[in-house]
Amino acid sequence: MxxxxxxxxxxxxxxxxxxxxxxxxxxxxxxxxxENGYRYYDEDCLLRLQQILIFRELDMPLEQIKRIxxxxxxxxxxxxxxxxxxxxxxxxQMERLIATVERTIRHLQGEEEMSEQEMFEGFSEEQQAEYxxxxxxxxxxxxxxxxNARWRAYSAAEKQRIFDEGNAVYKAFIDSMPQGPASPxxxxxxxxxxxxxxxxxxxxxxxxxxxxQGYVDEPRFRATFDKMHPALAEFIRDAVKVYVxxx
Amino acid sequence: MxxxxxxxxxxxxxxxxxxxxxxxxxxxxxxxxxENGYRYYDEDCLLRLQQILIFRELDMPLEQIKRIxxxxxxxxxxxxxxxxxxxxxxxxQMERLIATVERTIRHLQGEEEMSEQEMFEGFSEEQQAEYxxxxxxxxxxxxxxxxNARWRAYSAAEKQRIFDEGNAVYKAFIDSMPQGPASPxxxxxxxxxxxxxxxxxxxxxxxxxxxxQGYVDEPRFRATFDKMHPALAEFIRDAVKVYVxxx
DNA sequence: TATAAACTATGACGTAACGTTAATGTCAAG
DNA sequence: CTTGACATTAACGTTACGTCATAGTTTATA
Numbered sequence: 001m002x003x004x005x006x007x008x009x010x011x012x013x014x015x016x017x018x019x020x021x022x023x024x025x026x027x028x029x030x031x032x033x034x035e036n037g038y039r040y041y042d043e044d045c046l047l048r049l050q051q052i053l054i055f056r057e058l059d060m061p062l063e064q065i066k067r068i069x070x071x072x073x074x075x076x077x078x079x080x081x082x083x084x085x086x087x088x089x090x091x092x093q094m095e096r097l098i099a100t101v102e103r104t105i106r107h108l109q110g111e112e113e114m115s116e117q118e119m120f121e122g123f124s125e126e127q128q129a130e131y132x133x134x135x136x137x138x139x140x141x142x143x144x145x146x147x148n149a150r151w152r153a154y155s156a157a158e159k160q161r162i163f164d165e166g167n168a169v170y171k172a173f174i175d176s177m178p179q180g181p182a183s184p185x186x187x188x189x190x191x192x193x194x195x196x197x198x199x200x201x202x203x204x205x206x207x208x209x210x211x212x213q214g215y216v217d218e219p220r221f222r223a224t225f226d227k228m229h230p231a232l233a234e235f236i237r238d239a240v241k242v243y244v245x246x247x
Numbered sequence: 248m249x250x251x252x253x254x255x256x257x258x259x260x261x262x263x264x265x266x267x268x269x270x271x272x273x274x275x276x277x278x279x280x281x282e283n284g285y286r287y288y289d290e291d292c293l294l295r296l297q298q299i300l301i302f303r304e305l306d307m308p309l310e311q312i313k314r315i316x317x318x319x320x321x322x323x324x325x326x327x328x329x330x331x332x333x334x335x336x337x338x339x340q341m342e343r344l345i346a347t348v349e350r351t352i353r354h355l356q357g358e359e360e361m362s363e364q365e366m367f368e369g370f371s372e373e374q375q376a377e378y379x380x381x382x383x384x385x386x387x388x389x390x391x392x393x394x395n396a397r398w399r400a401y402s403a404a405e406k407q408r409i410f411d412e413g414n415a416v417y418k419a420f421i422d423s424m425p426q427g428p429a430s431p432x433x434x435x436x437x438x439x440x441x442x443x444x445x446x447x448x449x450x451x452x453x454x455x456x457x458x459x460q461g462y463v464d465e466p467r468f469r470a471t472f473d474k475m476h477p478a479l480a481e482f483i484r485d486a487v488k489v490y491v492x493x494x
Numbered sequence: 495t496a497t498a499a500a501c502t503a504t505g506a507c508g509t510a511a512c513g514t515t516a517a518t519g520t521c522a523a524g
Numbered sequence: 525c526t527t528g529a530c531a532t533t534a535a536c537g538t539t540a541c542g543t544c545a546t547a548g549t550t551t552a553t554a
């Protein structure tokens with residue numbers, strides 16, 4: 001079955017303008033072009049449009065959607081599984097936002113204390129990213145611009161993934177603490193940490209220790225890590241030290 | 248306590264540029280301006296910014312956020328209660344989207360049939376609005392432009408509310424069916440239905456019957472109403488007929 | 495006290511993702 | 525054949541900032 005612009009627009013709840021724009025940028029090409037110049041879409045286009053709309057719902061920029069869905073190895077089922085995960089994360093985030101709203105209500109009614117940080121819980125994905133970015137600023141102001149451009153290029157979905165990965169990286173450090181900073185586990189965690197940094201900045205080996213030292217010395221970062229484990233900041237510093245000496 | 252631009256930006260996870268823009272458009276004015284020209288914010292600004300960010304999360308345009316939060320009768324606690332409701336609706340919508348994703352997976356794996364409409368379930372808020380808009384196009388093409396502008400001015404939150412109100416309007420019709428189209432209940436439902444139309448178009452009395460007749464004659468709308476109740480389309484037409492004759 | 499880095503301001507240009515309008519060709523039904 | 529619906533391309537406008545340039549102010553350190 002084929003669909004004209006209006007038909008597919010109605011089915012999907014988008015405008016004809018959107019479809020023409022998507023054609024123009026190469027995101028969703030029609031299945032065929034009639035002799036009259038009309039666009040005609042088919043079932044494959046329907047399915048592809050669905051993918052696009054889900055990615056869009058997850059705030060991914062169109063150019064990036066185009067790159068991902070256009071890859072030869074793009075697998076729809078795997079993508080759909082990923083969408084599911086991301087949508088669930090969104091729900092979790094919204095539930096945290098609801099919790100913040102509820103807490104604000106109780107605060108305004110005098111029933112509960114609330115710190116200025118807690119007022120913005122649920123938006124913390126961006127807040128956490130701000131902290132990571134500031135770590136970069138501390139050591140190389142020239143990377144700020146680069147990191148901004150990099151960070152902005154990531155979709156909200158990817159930001160969430162990066163954020164979660166960051167938590168996993170720090171957890172790996174905590175798990176390796178009994179074995180000591182020179183242990184293979186800790187050194188593996190350093191490798192993971194270094195790869196994690198690549199989302200923001202690609203530090204030279206020499207810079208890694210500066211950064212890790214900043215985790216210890218800078219009260220704000222210290223506070224962040226102390227919340228995870230009281231000795232984490234020093235441990236990271238020590239593990240990175242071993243790592244750097246081995247390079 | 249007072250905050251400079253960077254301090255409040257960090258707390259809230261927004262950019263300084265955003266704060267300056269919000270000042271510029273009058274959405275969030277600083278508490279004071281120093282002799283140095285610097286903006287200084289206070290706790291009230293923190294709270295207001297939180298409100299703004301929640302509205303923003305609910306896709307409300309900034310101008311509208313400004314109008315709502317700037318009203319003399321704006322009550323934060325009531326607004327927060329409303330935010331909670333809207334966020335919950337969002338969660339419901341996302342869960343529907345997840346169900347669509349899951350269903351698509353099963354469909355692609357050959358385990359289940361899926362219609363072209365079902366592929367876009369979870370986005371149906373916009374789809375339903377498309378149907379309502381098309382009702383208007385049928386009777387007065389000149390209103391299309393007006394209704395487009397109107398519709399667009401509504402936030403996603405308001406669209407959802409309008410959508411839900413539409414469902415309530417049709418339910419009122421169904422509930423009044425045992426009393427007949429001329430009954431006070433049915434006529435009250437017509438009043439509600441007419442008010443509901445105001446979101447898209449302000450029809451003259453004469454046009455109401457044309458519209459109601461279209462519910463009966465046009466297969467697509469007929470199908471929509473038949474899904475709610477087999478005799479609903481005719482009932483609405485009859486009730487509107489009584490209504491119009493009484494005007 | 496001087497200096498450098500961080501922070502602040504304003505001005506201005508650019509951008510993503512369309513919405514809207516104009517002009518004009520095509521299709522379908524009466 | 526006529527008319528309304530649908531299609532096209534072109535082009536301008538909109539929202540909500542991001543980015544960069546320029547220059548003043550603040551803060552911490554030597």
